[in-house]
Amino acid sequence: MKKTIQIPLGSQHISLLEPIRFKFECENEKIIGVDADVGFVHRGVELACTRSFEFKQVGYVVARVCGLCAITHSLSYTLAVEKLLGYVANDRIKYLRMLMVELDRIHSHMLCLAHTAENAGFEALFMQIMGDRELIMDVQEAISGNRVQFDYISIGGVNRDLTPELVAMIHKNLGVLTSKIDALIGLFDNNWSLSLKYKGVGVLRLEDAYTYNALGPLARAAGLATDVRAETSDFPYEDIGYKMILESSGDIHARNFLRLREIVNSITMCQNIVNNLPVGEIQEKAKGKPNGEAVVRVEAPRGELFYLVRGSGQNMLDRVRIKTPTFSAIPAMIEVFKGAEYADAPAILASFDPCMSCTAK
Amino acid sequence: MRKIETTLTTLLRDIGAFYEAKKWHFLSVNGIDLGEGKIELQWIFSQYGVKDEVVIYYALSDYETPVPSIVTLIPSAFMGEREIVDMFGLSVDGAESGLYLDKDSLAHPLRGES
Numbered sequence: 219m220k221k222t223i224q225i226p227l228g229s230q231h232i233s234l235l236e237p238i239r240f241k242f243e244c245e246n247e248k249i250i251g252v253d254a255d256v257g258f259v260h261r262g263v264e265l266a267c268t269r270s271f272e273f274k275q276v277g278y279v280v281a282r283v284c285g286l287c288a289i290t291h292s293l294s295y296t297l298a299v300e301k302l303l304g305y306v307a308n309d310r311i312k313y314l315r316m317l318m319v320e321l322d323r324i325h326s327h328m329l330c331l332a333h334t335a336e337n338a339g340f341e342a343l344f345m346q347i348m349g350d351r352e353l354i355m356d357v358q359e360a361i362s363g364n365r366v367q368f369d370y371i372s373i374g375g376v377n378r379d380l381t382p383e384l385v386a387m388i389h390k391n392l393g394v395l396t397s398k399i400d401a402l403i404g405l406f407d408n409n410w411s412l413s414l415k416y417k418g419v420g421v422l423r424l425e426d427a428y429t430y431n432a433l434g435p436l437a438r439a440a441g442l443a444t445d446v447r448a449e450t451s452d453f454p455y456e457d458i459g460y461k462m463i464l465e466s467s468g469d470i471h472a473r474n475f476l477r478l479r480e481i482v483n484s485i486t487m488c489q490n491i492v493n494n495l496p497v498g499e500i501q502e503k504a505k506g507k508p509n510g511e512a513v514v515r516v517e518a519p520r521g522e523l524f525y526l527v528r529g530s531g532q533n534m535l536d537r538v539r540i541k542t543p544t545f546s547a548i549p550a551m552i553e554v555f556k557g558a559e560y561a562d563a564p565a566i567l568a569s570f571d572p573c574m575s576c577t578a579k
Numbered sequence: 580m581r582k583i584e585t586t587l588t589t590l591l592r593d594i595g596a597f598y599e600a601k602k603w604h605f606l607s608v609n610g611i612d613l614g615e616g617k618i619e620l621q622w623i624f625s626q627y628g629v630k631d632e633v634v635i636y637y638a639l640s641d642y643e644t645p646v647p648s649i650v651t652l653i654p655s656a657f658m659g660e661r662e663i664v665d666m667f668g669l670s671v672d673g674a675e676s677g678l679y680l681d682k683d684s685l686a687h688p689l690r691g692e693s
Binding site: 256257260262264265355430433443449451512513515536539578 | 607621626689
Protein backbone atom coordinates (compact mmCIF):
# COMPACT_ATOMS: atom_id res chain seq x y z
CA MET A 219 0.00 0.00 0.00
CA LYS A 220 1.35 3.42 -0.92
CA LYS A 221 1.92 5.95 1.82
CA THR A 222 -0.34 8.99 1.71
CA ILE A 223 -0.22 12.25 3.63
CA GLN A 224 -3.03 14.58 4.59
CA ILE A 225 -2.61 18.27 3.84
CA PRO A 226 -5.21 20.83 4.89
CA LEU A 227 -6.05 23.94 2.88
CA GLY A 228 -7.90 26.47 5.01
CA SER A 229 -9.96 27.39 6.88
CA GLN A 230 -7.70 30.44 6.86
CA HIS A 231 -5.32 30.44 3.90
CA ILE A 232 -3.67 33.15 1.87
CA SER A 233 -5.45 31.97 -1.30
CA LEU A 234 -8.91 32.03 0.28
CA LEU A 235 -11.20 35.01 0.51
CA GLU A 236 -13.56 33.28 2.92
CA PRO A 237 -13.30 30.41 5.39
CA ILE A 238 -13.54 26.93 3.93
CA ARG A 239 -11.37 23.96 4.78
CA PHE A 240 -10.37 21.21 2.40
CA LYS A 241 -8.54 18.20 3.72
CA PHE A 242 -6.55 16.70 0.88
CA GLU A 243 -5.23 13.17 0.98
CA CYS A 244 -2.14 13.25 -1.20
CA GLU A 245 0.06 10.63 -2.77
CA ASN A 246 3.30 12.53 -3.22
CA GLU A 247 2.04 15.77 -4.82
CA LYS A 248 -1.14 14.33 -6.27
CA ILE A 249 -4.51 14.75 -4.57
CA ILE A 250 -6.34 11.43 -4.33
CA GLY A 251 -8.99 12.23 -1.73
CA VAL A 252 -10.85 15.34 -0.61
CA ASP A 253 -12.97 16.27 2.37
CA ALA A 254 -14.65 19.67 2.57
CA ASP A 255 -15.80 21.61 5.64
CA VAL A 256 -18.00 24.56 4.72
CA GLY A 257 -19.77 25.56 7.92
CA PHE A 258 -17.49 28.16 9.49
CA VAL A 259 -19.80 31.15 9.08
CA HIS A 260 -23.23 29.64 9.67
CA ARG A 261 -25.56 32.37 10.92
CA GLY A 262 -29.00 30.76 11.06
CA VAL A 263 -30.55 33.00 8.42
CA GLU A 264 -33.27 30.50 7.44
CA LEU A 265 -34.40 30.26 11.05
CA ALA A 266 -34.35 34.03 11.51
CA CYS A 267 -36.57 34.42 8.43
CA THR A 268 -39.37 32.46 10.09
CA ARG A 269 -38.89 33.24 13.78
CA SER A 270 -37.58 36.81 14.07
CA PHE A 271 -38.87 38.78 11.09
CA GLU A 272 -42.18 39.34 9.35
CA PHE A 273 -42.41 38.56 5.64
CA LYS A 274 -42.14 42.24 4.66
CA GLN A 275 -38.81 42.47 6.48
CA VAL A 276 -37.29 39.21 5.29
CA GLY A 277 -36.21 40.63 1.91
CA TYR A 278 -33.81 42.90 3.76
CA VAL A 279 -32.59 40.04 5.96
CA VAL A 280 -31.73 37.71 3.08
CA ALA A 281 -29.85 40.56 1.38
CA ARG A 282 -27.38 40.07 4.25
CA VAL A 283 -26.72 36.44 3.31
CA CYS A 284 -24.03 37.62 0.91
CA GLY A 285 -22.32 40.94 0.30
CA LEU A 286 -21.49 40.14 -3.30
CA CYS A 287 -24.77 38.82 -4.63
CA ALA A 288 -27.15 40.48 -2.18
CA ILE A 289 -29.31 41.64 -5.05
CA THR A 290 -30.06 38.10 -6.24
CA HIS A 291 -31.01 37.01 -2.73
CA SER A 292 -33.47 39.83 -2.17
CA LEU A 293 -34.77 39.39 -5.73
CA SER A 294 -35.34 35.64 -5.33
CA TYR A 295 -37.15 36.05 -2.03
CA THR A 296 -39.24 38.96 -3.33
CA LEU A 297 -40.26 37.05 -6.45
CA ALA A 298 -41.36 34.08 -4.34
CA VAL A 299 -43.50 36.28 -2.08
CA GLU A 300 -44.95 38.14 -5.06
CA LYS A 301 -45.97 34.79 -6.56
CA LEU A 302 -47.78 33.94 -3.34
CA LEU A 303 -49.50 37.34 -3.39
CA GLY A 304 -50.50 36.89 -7.03
CA TYR A 305 -48.58 39.98 -8.08
CA VAL A 306 -46.68 40.33 -11.36
CA ALA A 307 -44.34 43.31 -11.71
CA ASN A 308 -44.65 45.69 -14.65
CA ASP A 309 -41.96 45.77 -17.33
CA ARG A 310 -40.15 48.81 -15.93
CA ILE A 311 -39.69 47.10 -12.60
CA LYS A 312 -38.52 43.92 -14.33
CA TYR A 313 -35.98 45.86 -16.39
CA LEU A 314 -34.62 47.74 -13.37
CA ARG A 315 -34.28 44.48 -11.46
CA MET A 316 -32.48 42.84 -14.39
CA LEU A 317 -30.15 45.85 -14.60
CA MET A 318 -29.04 45.42 -11.00
CA VAL A 319 -28.62 41.65 -11.36
CA GLU A 320 -26.42 42.02 -14.44
CA LEU A 321 -24.34 44.81 -12.85
CA ASP A 322 -23.89 42.47 -9.91
CA ARG A 323 -22.72 39.71 -12.24
CA ILE A 324 -20.13 42.00 -13.83
CA HIS A 325 -18.48 43.09 -10.60
CA SER A 326 -18.66 39.60 -9.08
CA HIS A 327 -16.98 38.03 -12.12
CA MET A 328 -14.33 40.76 -12.01
CA LEU A 329 -13.58 39.96 -8.39
CA CYS A 330 -13.05 36.32 -9.35
CA LEU A 331 -10.77 37.28 -12.24
CA ALA A 332 -8.77 39.58 -9.97
CA HIS A 333 -8.40 36.77 -7.48
CA THR A 334 -7.25 34.44 -10.25
CA ALA A 335 -4.61 36.98 -11.30
CA GLU A 336 -3.43 37.24 -7.71
CA ASN A 337 -3.14 33.46 -7.48
CA ALA A 338 -1.04 33.48 -10.62
CA GLY A 339 1.37 35.90 -8.95
CA PHE A 340 0.13 38.73 -11.16
CA GLU A 341 -0.30 41.29 -8.39
CA ALA A 342 -0.37 44.32 -10.69
CA LEU A 343 -3.22 42.83 -12.70
CA PHE A 344 -5.12 42.08 -9.49
CA MET A 345 -4.88 45.76 -8.58
CA GLN A 346 -5.88 46.83 -12.08
CA ILE A 347 -8.99 44.63 -12.23
CA MET A 348 -10.07 45.69 -8.75
CA GLY A 349 -9.64 49.31 -9.83
CA ASP A 350 -11.68 48.76 -13.00
CA ARG A 351 -14.35 47.00 -10.95
CA GLU A 352 -14.98 50.29 -9.17
CA LEU A 353 -16.67 51.53 -12.36
CA ILE A 354 -19.52 49.11 -11.62
CA MET A 355 -19.44 49.53 -7.86
CA ASP A 356 -19.87 53.29 -8.38
CA VAL A 357 -22.88 52.71 -10.65
CA GLN A 358 -24.48 50.30 -8.18
CA GLU A 359 -23.94 52.76 -5.34
CA ALA A 360 -25.43 55.59 -7.37
CA ILE A 361 -28.50 53.52 -8.27
CA SER A 362 -29.15 51.82 -4.94
CA GLY A 363 -27.43 53.99 -2.35
CA ASN A 364 -25.14 51.16 -1.19
CA ARG A 365 -21.90 49.67 -2.45
CA VAL A 366 -22.83 46.24 -1.13
CA GLN A 367 -25.90 44.69 0.47
CA PHE A 368 -28.21 46.79 -1.65
CA ASP A 369 -31.70 47.21 -0.27
CA TYR A 370 -32.92 48.05 -3.74
CA ILE A 371 -35.64 45.48 -4.35
CA SER A 372 -38.84 45.46 -2.36
CA ILE A 373 -42.13 43.60 -2.60
CA GLY A 374 -44.06 45.30 -5.40
CA GLY A 375 -41.16 47.08 -7.06
CA VAL A 376 -37.81 48.72 -6.56
CA ASN A 377 -36.88 51.54 -4.23
CA ARG A 378 -35.26 54.02 -6.62
CA ASP A 379 -35.74 55.06 -10.22
CA LEU A 380 -33.10 55.98 -12.80
CA THR A 381 -32.51 59.69 -13.37
CA PRO A 382 -31.06 61.19 -16.59
CA GLU A 383 -27.78 61.77 -14.70
CA LEU A 384 -27.68 58.11 -13.67
CA VAL A 385 -28.35 56.97 -17.23
CA ALA A 386 -25.45 59.12 -18.46
CA MET A 387 -23.19 57.68 -15.75
CA ILE A 388 -24.16 54.10 -16.65
CA HIS A 389 -23.38 54.70 -20.34
CA LYS A 390 -20.07 56.37 -19.53
CA ASN A 391 -18.84 53.74 -17.07
CA LEU A 392 -19.97 50.79 -19.20
CA GLY A 393 -18.23 52.36 -22.20
CA VAL A 394 -14.95 52.69 -20.28
CA LEU A 395 -15.31 49.16 -18.89
CA THR A 396 -15.85 47.69 -22.37
CA SER A 397 -12.37 48.73 -23.48
CA LYS A 398 -10.89 47.47 -20.21
CA ILE A 399 -12.53 44.06 -20.67
CA ASP A 400 -11.28 43.85 -24.26
CA ALA A 401 -7.75 44.27 -22.93
CA LEU A 402 -8.36 41.66 -20.23
CA ILE A 403 -9.59 39.15 -22.81
CA GLY A 404 -6.30 39.58 -24.66
CA LEU A 405 -4.33 39.10 -21.45
CA PHE A 406 -6.24 36.06 -20.24
CA ASP A 407 -5.93 34.46 -23.67
CA ASN A 408 -2.29 35.21 -24.41
CA ASN A 409 -0.39 35.77 -21.19
CA TRP A 410 1.51 32.64 -20.14
CA SER A 411 0.63 33.00 -16.45
CA LEU A 412 -3.08 33.26 -17.16
CA SER A 413 -3.49 31.12 -20.25
CA LEU A 414 -1.11 28.23 -20.93
CA LYS A 415 -0.44 27.65 -17.25
CA TYR A 416 -4.13 27.08 -16.62
CA LYS A 417 -5.11 25.12 -19.71
CA GLY A 418 -5.78 21.50 -18.86
CA VAL A 419 -5.63 22.20 -15.11
CA GLY A 420 -8.59 21.66 -12.79
CA VAL A 421 -10.72 20.03 -15.47
CA LEU A 422 -14.41 19.29 -14.91
CA ARG A 423 -15.52 16.87 -17.61
CA LEU A 424 -18.98 17.27 -19.10
CA GLU A 425 -20.03 13.83 -17.83
CA ASP A 426 -18.98 14.78 -14.31
CA ALA A 427 -20.80 18.11 -14.61
CA TYR A 428 -24.01 16.15 -15.16
CA THR A 429 -23.22 13.53 -12.52
CA TYR A 430 -22.39 16.04 -9.79
CA ASN A 431 -25.05 18.58 -10.81
CA ALA A 432 -22.60 21.38 -11.55
CA LEU A 433 -24.14 24.77 -12.20
CA GLY A 434 -23.40 28.30 -13.30
CA PRO A 435 -20.04 29.17 -14.87
CA LEU A 436 -18.56 25.92 -13.55
CA ALA A 437 -21.06 23.90 -15.63
CA ARG A 438 -21.09 26.15 -18.69
CA ALA A 439 -17.27 26.10 -18.89
CA ALA A 440 -17.55 22.30 -19.15
CA GLY A 441 -20.09 22.60 -21.97
CA LEU A 442 -23.25 21.93 -19.94
CA ALA A 443 -25.88 24.25 -21.41
CA THR A 444 -27.71 25.38 -18.30
CA ASP A 445 -28.51 28.91 -17.23
CA VAL A 446 -31.52 29.93 -15.19
CA ARG A 447 -31.89 33.04 -17.34
CA ALA A 448 -32.86 30.68 -20.17
CA GLU A 449 -34.87 28.30 -17.98
CA THR A 450 -37.36 30.62 -16.29
CA SER A 451 -39.88 33.09 -17.62
CA ASP A 452 -39.76 35.56 -14.72
CA PHE A 453 -37.71 38.05 -16.76
CA PRO A 454 -37.66 38.87 -20.49
CA TYR A 455 -33.97 38.15 -20.96
CA GLU A 456 -34.43 37.33 -24.64
CA ASP A 457 -35.55 40.96 -25.22
CA ILE A 458 -32.35 42.51 -23.87
CA GLY A 459 -29.76 40.53 -25.78
CA TYR A 460 -29.04 37.61 -23.48
CA LYS A 461 -26.87 34.86 -24.97
CA MET A 462 -25.85 31.67 -23.23
CA ILE A 463 -22.06 31.54 -23.15
CA LEU A 464 -20.45 28.10 -23.32
CA GLU A 465 -16.91 26.76 -23.29
CA SER A 466 -15.94 23.12 -23.60
CA SER A 467 -12.61 22.33 -21.99
CA GLY A 468 -13.83 22.69 -18.39
CA ASP A 469 -10.45 23.84 -17.05
CA ILE A 470 -9.38 26.94 -15.11
CA HIS A 471 -8.74 28.87 -18.30
CA ALA A 472 -12.19 28.02 -19.66
CA ARG A 473 -13.89 29.19 -16.46
CA ASN A 474 -11.98 32.47 -16.48
CA PHE A 475 -12.59 33.05 -20.17
CA LEU A 476 -16.27 32.22 -19.84
CA ARG A 477 -16.61 34.85 -17.11
CA LEU A 478 -14.96 37.44 -19.36
CA ARG A 479 -17.37 36.62 -22.18
CA GLU A 480 -20.31 36.77 -19.78
CA ILE A 481 -19.18 40.22 -18.64
CA VAL A 482 -19.27 41.38 -22.27
CA ASN A 483 -22.79 40.00 -22.66
CA SER A 484 -23.91 41.57 -19.37
CA ILE A 485 -22.56 44.97 -20.46
CA THR A 486 -24.60 44.67 -23.67
CA MET A 487 -27.70 43.72 -21.68
CA CYS A 488 -27.27 46.66 -19.29
CA GLN A 489 -26.92 49.06 -22.22
CA ASN A 490 -30.02 47.61 -23.86
CA ILE A 491 -31.98 47.91 -20.63
CA VAL A 492 -31.10 51.56 -20.19
CA ASN A 493 -31.78 52.36 -23.85
CA ASN A 494 -35.17 50.61 -23.86
CA LEU A 495 -36.45 51.19 -20.35
CA PRO A 496 -40.26 50.83 -20.42
CA VAL A 497 -42.49 53.52 -18.96
CA GLY A 498 -44.25 52.68 -15.70
CA GLU A 499 -44.32 53.00 -11.94
CA ILE A 500 -41.37 51.65 -9.94
CA GLN A 501 -43.51 50.71 -6.93
CA GLU A 502 -46.93 49.08 -7.03
CA LYS A 503 -49.32 47.67 -4.47
CA ALA A 504 -48.81 43.98 -3.74
CA LYS A 505 -51.50 43.34 -1.17
CA GLY A 506 -52.20 40.40 1.12
CA LYS A 507 -50.21 37.90 3.08
CA PRO A 508 -48.29 34.98 1.58
CA ASN A 509 -50.38 31.84 1.49
CA GLY A 510 -49.11 28.67 -0.15
CA GLU A 511 -45.76 27.52 -1.46
CA ALA A 512 -43.64 29.11 -4.21
CA VAL A 513 -40.25 28.33 -5.69
CA VAL A 514 -37.98 30.77 -7.50
CA ARG A 515 -34.73 30.26 -9.37
CA VAL A 516 -32.45 33.16 -10.27
CA GLU A 517 -29.07 32.99 -12.02
CA ALA A 518 -26.66 34.53 -9.52
CA PRO A 519 -23.06 35.23 -10.58
CA ARG A 520 -21.98 31.76 -9.34
CA GLY A 521 -25.00 29.91 -10.69
CA GLU A 522 -28.48 28.98 -9.70
CA LEU A 523 -29.87 30.53 -6.52
CA PHE A 524 -33.02 28.76 -5.33
CA TYR A 525 -35.65 29.95 -2.85
CA LEU A 526 -38.64 28.07 -1.56
CA VAL A 527 -41.09 30.09 0.52
CA ARG A 528 -44.12 28.70 2.31
CA GLY A 529 -46.66 30.83 4.15
CA SER A 530 -50.07 30.29 5.68
CA GLY A 531 -51.62 33.75 5.38
CA GLN A 532 -49.77 35.13 8.42
CA ASN A 533 -47.16 37.82 8.84
CA MET A 534 -44.63 35.17 9.83
CA LEU A 535 -43.64 32.63 7.20
CA ASP A 536 -43.59 28.87 7.75
CA ARG A 537 -40.40 28.19 5.80
CA VAL A 538 -37.76 30.04 3.80
CA ARG A 539 -35.42 27.60 2.11
CA ILE A 540 -32.26 29.07 0.57
CA LYS A 541 -30.11 26.90 -1.70
CA THR A 542 -27.03 28.79 -2.84
CA PRO A 543 -24.82 28.15 -5.89
CA THR A 544 -21.59 27.32 -4.06
CA PHE A 545 -23.38 24.84 -1.78
CA SER A 546 -24.48 22.91 -4.86
CA ALA A 547 -21.07 23.20 -6.50
CA ILE A 548 -19.12 21.57 -3.65
CA PRO A 549 -19.56 17.96 -4.96
CA ALA A 550 -18.25 18.97 -8.41
CA MET A 551 -15.39 20.89 -6.80
CA ILE A 552 -14.36 17.82 -4.84
CA GLU A 553 -14.36 15.77 -8.04
CA VAL A 554 -12.17 18.31 -9.85
CA PHE A 555 -9.57 18.29 -7.08
CA LYS A 556 -9.12 14.53 -7.31
CA GLY A 557 -6.12 13.82 -9.50
CA ALA A 558 -4.89 17.42 -9.46
CA GLU A 559 -1.50 18.52 -8.16
CA TYR A 560 -1.61 20.02 -4.68
CA ALA A 561 0.29 23.08 -5.91
CA ASP A 562 -2.59 23.86 -8.28
CA ALA A 563 -5.24 23.67 -5.56
CA PRO A 564 -5.35 27.42 -4.74
CA ALA A 565 -5.74 28.36 -8.41
CA ILE A 566 -8.38 25.69 -8.96
CA LEU A 567 -10.28 26.87 -5.91
CA ALA A 568 -10.14 30.50 -7.05
CA SER A 569 -11.53 29.48 -10.44
CA PHE A 570 -14.61 28.04 -8.69
CA ASP A 571 -15.27 31.52 -7.25
CA PRO A 572 -16.65 30.03 -4.03
CA CYS A 573 -18.84 32.14 -1.76
CA MET A 574 -18.82 30.74 1.75
CA SER A 575 -20.99 33.48 3.20
CA CYS A 576 -23.77 32.26 0.89
CA THR A 577 -23.00 28.60 1.46
CA ALA A 578 -23.12 28.63 5.25
CA LYS A 579 -25.89 31.27 5.42
CA MET B 580 -43.97 23.57 -10.10
CA ARG B 581 -45.26 20.01 -9.84
CA LYS B 582 -45.42 18.19 -6.53
CA ILE B 583 -45.42 14.40 -6.48
CA GLU B 584 -46.09 12.50 -3.28
CA THR B 585 -43.85 9.62 -2.32
CA THR B 586 -43.05 7.74 0.88
CA LEU B 587 -39.75 7.01 2.57
CA THR B 588 -40.32 3.35 1.74
CA THR B 589 -40.74 3.94 -1.99
CA LEU B 590 -38.46 6.99 -2.32
CA LEU B 591 -35.49 5.24 -3.91
CA ARG B 592 -37.70 3.39 -6.37
CA ASP B 593 -39.66 6.52 -7.31
CA ILE B 594 -36.64 8.80 -7.76
CA GLY B 595 -34.71 6.02 -9.46
CA ALA B 596 -37.48 5.69 -12.04
CA PHE B 597 -37.74 9.47 -12.49
CA TYR B 598 -34.18 10.77 -12.46
CA GLU B 599 -32.03 10.99 -15.58
CA ALA B 600 -28.76 12.85 -15.03
CA LYS B 601 -28.78 14.52 -18.45
CA LYS B 602 -32.40 15.59 -18.22
CA TRP B 603 -32.91 16.64 -14.61
CA HIS B 604 -30.83 18.93 -12.46
CA PHE B 605 -30.97 17.97 -8.79
CA LEU B 606 -31.58 21.15 -6.82
CA SER B 607 -31.89 20.37 -3.17
CA VAL B 608 -33.15 18.31 -0.28
CA ASN B 609 -35.48 20.32 1.90
CA GLY B 610 -37.39 19.86 5.12
CA ILE B 611 -40.41 21.74 6.44
CA ASP B 612 -41.46 21.30 10.06
CA LEU B 613 -45.19 20.67 10.25
CA GLY B 614 -45.50 20.78 14.03
CA GLU B 615 -46.48 17.97 16.40
CA GLY B 616 -43.37 15.99 15.53
CA LYS B 617 -44.14 15.80 11.82
CA ILE B 618 -42.01 16.92 8.90
CA GLU B 619 -42.41 17.24 5.14
CA LEU B 620 -39.28 16.16 3.28
CA GLN B 621 -38.69 17.35 -0.27
CA TRP B 622 -36.35 16.36 -3.09
CA ILE B 623 -36.35 19.11 -5.71
CA PHE B 624 -35.43 18.94 -9.41
CA SER B 625 -35.46 21.26 -12.42
CA GLN B 626 -35.29 20.25 -16.06
CA TYR B 627 -32.39 21.36 -18.23
CA GLY B 628 -33.38 23.65 -21.08
CA VAL B 629 -37.08 23.75 -20.22
CA LYS B 630 -38.68 26.87 -18.80
CA ASP B 631 -40.18 26.82 -15.32
CA GLU B 632 -40.12 23.03 -14.97
CA VAL B 633 -39.54 22.27 -11.29
CA VAL B 634 -40.56 18.93 -9.81
CA ILE B 635 -40.74 18.30 -6.07
CA TYR B 636 -40.99 14.79 -4.67
CA TYR B 637 -42.26 15.01 -1.12
CA ALA B 638 -42.86 12.61 1.74
CA LEU B 639 -44.57 13.15 5.08
CA SER B 640 -42.77 11.62 8.02
CA ASP B 641 -41.84 11.99 11.66
CA TYR B 642 -38.47 12.74 13.17
CA GLU B 643 -37.78 9.23 14.39
CA THR B 644 -38.05 7.37 11.08
CA PRO B 645 -34.66 7.05 9.31
CA VAL B 646 -34.55 8.75 5.92
CA PRO B 647 -33.06 6.74 3.04
CA SER B 648 -30.14 8.34 1.23
CA ILE B 649 -30.40 8.98 -2.51
CA VAL B 650 -26.62 9.31 -2.92
CA THR B 651 -26.48 6.03 -4.81
CA LEU B 652 -28.74 7.63 -7.44
CA ILE B 653 -27.51 11.23 -7.21
CA PRO B 654 -23.97 11.49 -5.80
CA SER B 655 -24.22 15.25 -5.21
CA ALA B 656 -27.13 14.82 -2.78
CA PHE B 657 -24.81 14.21 0.18
CA MET B 658 -24.53 17.94 0.93
CA GLY B 659 -28.28 18.42 1.25
CA GLU B 660 -28.64 15.23 3.28
CA ARG B 661 -25.95 16.37 5.73
CA GLU B 662 -27.72 19.71 6.00
CA ILE B 663 -31.04 18.20 7.07
CA VAL B 664 -29.25 15.97 9.58
CA ASP B 665 -27.89 19.11 11.25
CA MET B 666 -30.84 21.42 10.90
CA PHE B 667 -33.67 18.96 11.68
CA GLY B 668 -31.92 16.24 13.70
CA LEU B 669 -32.98 13.55 11.26
CA SER B 670 -31.18 10.32 10.69
CA VAL B 671 -30.20 9.91 7.04
CA ASP B 672 -28.44 6.73 5.94
CA GLY B 673 -24.71 7.40 5.72
CA ALA B 674 -24.98 11.18 6.26
CA GLU B 675 -22.77 12.60 9.01
CA SER B 676 -23.67 15.50 11.24
CA GLY B 677 -21.35 18.50 11.58
CA LEU B 678 -21.83 20.31 8.27
CA TYR B 679 -23.02 23.55 9.86
CA LEU B 680 -23.19 22.73 13.56
CA ASP B 681 -20.88 20.93 15.94
CA LYS B 682 -20.89 17.18 15.37
CA ASP B 683 -22.37 16.58 18.81
CA SER B 684 -24.80 19.50 18.76
CA LEU B 685 -28.04 18.78 20.60
CA ALA B 686 -29.78 21.73 18.96
CA HIS B 687 -31.50 21.35 15.59
CA PRO B 688 -32.56 24.88 14.67
CA LEU B 689 -35.28 24.17 12.13
CA ARG B 690 -36.94 21.43 14.15
CA GLY B 691 -40.17 22.72 15.57
CA GLU B 692 -39.82 22.06 19.26
CA SER B 693 -36.21 23.27 19.48
